[in-house]
Each structure stands twice: as structure tokens, then as C-alpha cells.
Amino acid sequence: MANEGLNWQRAVIKVGSALIAPDGKQVSGQYVLPIAKFINELKALGKEVVLVSSGSVAAGRGLINSHEQGTTIAEKQAMAAVGQAKMMANWQHHFNFPCGQLLITQGDLKDRRRYVNIKNTVRELLANQVLPIINENDTVATAEIKVGDNDNLAALVALVCEADALFICSDIDGLFDADPNRFPNAKLIPEVNQITPEIYKLAGGTKNKIATGGMKTKLQAAEKATSNGVNTFIINGKKSSVFNDILENKSVGTWFKPLALKDSAKKQWLRHTLKAAGSLQIDDGAANALLTLGASLLAKGITAVHGEFARGEAIDILANNKVIARGLSQYSSAELLQISGLESKNFETILGFKHKNEVVHRDDLVLFKD
Ligand code: GLU
Numbered sequence: 001m002a003n004e005g006l007n008w009q010r011a012v013i014k015v016g017s018a019l020i021a022p023d024g025k026q027v028s029g030q031y032v033l034p035i036a037k038f039i040n041e042l043k044a045l046g047k048e049v050v051l052v053s054s055g056s057v058a059a060g061r062g063l064i065n066s067h068e069q070g071t072t073i074a075e076k077q078a079m080a081a082v083g084q085a086k087m088m089a090n091w092q093h094h095f096n097f098p099c100g101q102l103l104i105t106q107g108d109l110k111d112r113r114r115y116v117n118i119k120n121t122v123r124e125l126l127a128n129q130v131l132p133i134i135n136e137n138d139t140v141a142t143a144e145i146k147v148g149d150n151d152n153l154a155a156l157v158a159l160v161c162e163a164d165a166l167f168i169c170s171d172i173d174g175l176f177d178a179d180p181n182r183f184p185n186a187k188l189i190p191e192v193n194q195i196t197p198e199i200y201k202l203a204g205g206t207k208n209k210i211a212t213g214g215m216k217t218k219l220q221a222a223e224k225a226t227s228n229g230v231n232t233f234i235i236n237g238k239k240s241s242v243f244n245d246i247l248e249n250k251s252v253g254t255w256f257k258p259l260a261l262k263d264s265a266k267k268q269w270l271r272h273t274l275k276a277a278g279s280l281q282i283d284d285g286a287a288n289a290l291l292t293l294g295a296s297l298l299a300k301g302i303t304a305v306h307g308e309f310a311r312g313e314a315i316d317i318l319a320n321n322k323v324i325a326r327g328l329s330q331y332s333s334a335e336l337l338q339i340s341g342l343e344s345k346n347f348e349t350i351l352g353f354k355h356k357n358e359v360v361h362r363d364d365l366v367l368f369k370d
Pocket of ligand 1: 016017053054055056057058135136138148149150151
């Protein structure tokens with residue numbers, strides 16, 4: 001059965017640690033070589049490729065001493081510092097064009113200016129025939145500012161780079177209807193039209209000691225990407241035949257079909273990249289205005305403020321305890337505690353200033369009803 005095959009122009013290819021450093025201690029060319037060959041062939045066809053490569057921690061593991069009882073965060077970050085360079089060199093070795101490294105965190109993707117900088121840098125690298133290789137900046141990132149796994153990072157990268165395909169190279173053939181490690185008769189699911197809760201039930205956790213993600217993070221990534229129009233494939237990166245099949249337009253792994261593209265780039269960023277720093281509870285009238293009238297959120301409809309956030313941070317908007325929207329707040333939580341429930345004409349008397357009439361402007365808002 002044929003699939004979308006090569007019917008795309010720009011792809012993000014995500015390669016996990018198990019393929020970069022199969023022994024968990026140092027980089028290896030074993031699986032990297034066929035993937036590099038694939039990238040070379042795609043480029044020869046005029047396709048654009050952005051690589052998301054894991055493996056920095058695994059690549060540095062053999063060079064940093066770690067505690068017997070378990071590796072500490074600082075030790076892992078030191079491993080990443082050594083390993084990023086080794087991982088990059090392992091790729092560069094196979095290309096006769098330059099590779100460019102981008103180390104990013106959730107914190108960078110959250111900041112609109114940095115997000116646009118990343119987008120522009122990737123565009124420039126591609127225009128100059130450089131292969132961008134992206135990984136999380138593990139040496140500076142702590143849990144709160146991390147994406148945490150490179151499956152989700154790759155989906156976010158696909159959005160920043162405006163890619164139209166995402167290939168997640170795993171060490172399993174794709175998504176199965178049961179755990180293939182436990183059920184030998186488990187069948188590969190070749191196509192998924194929509195990622196439903198039933199699809200999520202098919203995913204267990206990771207069993208691989210080197211890898212961070214499992215099928216669950218791959219499905220989260222596929223959901224982010226497909227809901228923004230990106231064809232997503234989970235494929236077995238250990239089988240070089242898979243790459244030949246893609247080049248021959250044959251069906252490979254599991255293909256998650258894209259849903260219609262609905263959001264602008266800014267709204268995609270709001271919906272998928274931002275983590276809310278707090279939340280606002282609103283009354284039914286305000287909820288109705290947001291959901292059906294396309295209105296902005298005014299202070300008048302706010303009934304409670306939760307969490308501490310600064311002006312410009314993302315907040316979730318709740319009606320009847322359900323998140324109905326996310327947006328950027330024009331006021332800090334401390335200011336909102338004073339002006340909630342009030343008309344905007346009173347802001348100056350109470351706060352001494354007024355940033356905007358709206359608390360969350362329509363342009364800075366995404367709804368979760370759709
Ligand atoms: N950024 C991590 C590394 O390079 C990998 C995270 C992941 O594979 O999900 O080791």
C-alpha cells in the first residue's frame with residue numbers, strides 16, 4: 001500500500017539515543033550511517049531536512065564518572081556537555097556539507113522572540129545547504145524548562161521549521177495493536193487517521209534503558225504534529241530497508257495522517273509550545289463571549305486568579321473547572337487580583353495605569369473547543 005511517500009518538501013527526522021549510542025556509552029556509526037545515506041539521498045532529490053538527534057548523554061556516559069547508586073543531574077549534564085560534540089562529530093563524518101548545531105529548551109520555545117530567532121536561523125541554514133541538527137540544551141536545562149524528551153521536541157521543531165513531514169526513528173517498526181514484546185501476534189497499524197484515547201491505550205512506557213521516550217511520547221509528538229498539518233511517521237530506524245522503502249514510495253511503519261491546518265504560526269505556538277504559568281476562572285457570560293462571539297477576555301468576567309505570573313505570560317482560562325482557552329495575559333496575577341470583576345475604565349484609579357482594556361486580547365488567545 002502506498003502512502004504519502006515523498007509528497008513533502010521539508011522533513012524533521014528524529015533519531016533517538018538507542019540509535020546513536022546503542023551500547024549506551026559512546027556514539028556508534030552502526031545506525032547513523034544508513035540514516036545519513038538517506039539524508040544524502042533526500043537532499044539530492046531537493047528535499048530539505050532538519051535533524052533532531054538525541055544521544056548526548058549516552059555519548060558522554062563513558063567519559064564522566066557517575067555515582068554507583070545512580071547518575072546525578074550534574075553528572076548527566078556533564079555527560080551531555082561532552083556528548084553533544086561527539087554526537088555532532090558522528091553525524092558530520094557522513095556528510096560533505098556542513099552541519100549546524102542548535103541546542104534549545106522549552107524555555108526558548110516559550111519565548112516568542114527566541115522562537116522567531118530559531119525559525120529564522122533554521123531557514124538561513126537550509127538556504128545555505130547546512131543540515132541543522134537540534135537537541136535539547138541538556139547542560140542548562142532543569143526539569144521545569146525542559147521539553148524532556150526528543151519526540152515532543154521534534155514535533156515542536158517541526159512546527160517552528162514549518163516542516164510538512166516528521167519521521168520518528170525508533171527501534172520498533174511502528175505502532176502495534178498490542179505490545180509486540182509480550183504478544184508475538186501483535187499487528188503493526190499502518191495508518192492512523194486520528195489519535196484517540198484508544199490509540200493512547202496502545203502505548204506502554206519505554207523499556208529501553210538508554211532512551212527517554214516511549215511510544216507514549218511518540219504519540220504525543222504525532223498528535224502535536226498532525227494537528228498542525230504535519231504528516232508523521234514512526235519507523236524502525238534500525239532497519240536500513242525502511243529508508244529505501246520511503247525513497248521508493250512504499251508504505252513504512254505507522255503513518256499518522258495530518259488533520260486540516262487551522263492555526264496560524266502564532267496560534268500553534270500558543271496552543272502547543274507554551275506552558276501556562278497560572279489560570280483564570282471566568283463566568284458563563286465571558287465564556288460564551290470567548291467561545292461563540294470571538295471576543296477578547298475582559299477583567300469583568302474573571303471570578304478567580306490562580307498562580308503567580310507576570311505580564312506577558314501564558315495562562316489557562318477555565319470555565320466551570322474546564323480549560324477552554326489559553327492566552328497571553330496583559331496583566332500580572334498581582335494586578336489581576338485587584339481588577340478582576342471590574343470594568344476597564346476603573347483600572348487607572350486602582351492600579352495607577354492601564355496596559356490594555358482587555359486582559360487577554362483575541363489575537364493572543366486560542367480556544368480548546370476545536
Ligand atoms: N536530549 C537527550 C540527549 O541528547 C535525549 C532526550 C531524548 O532522547 O528524548 O541525550
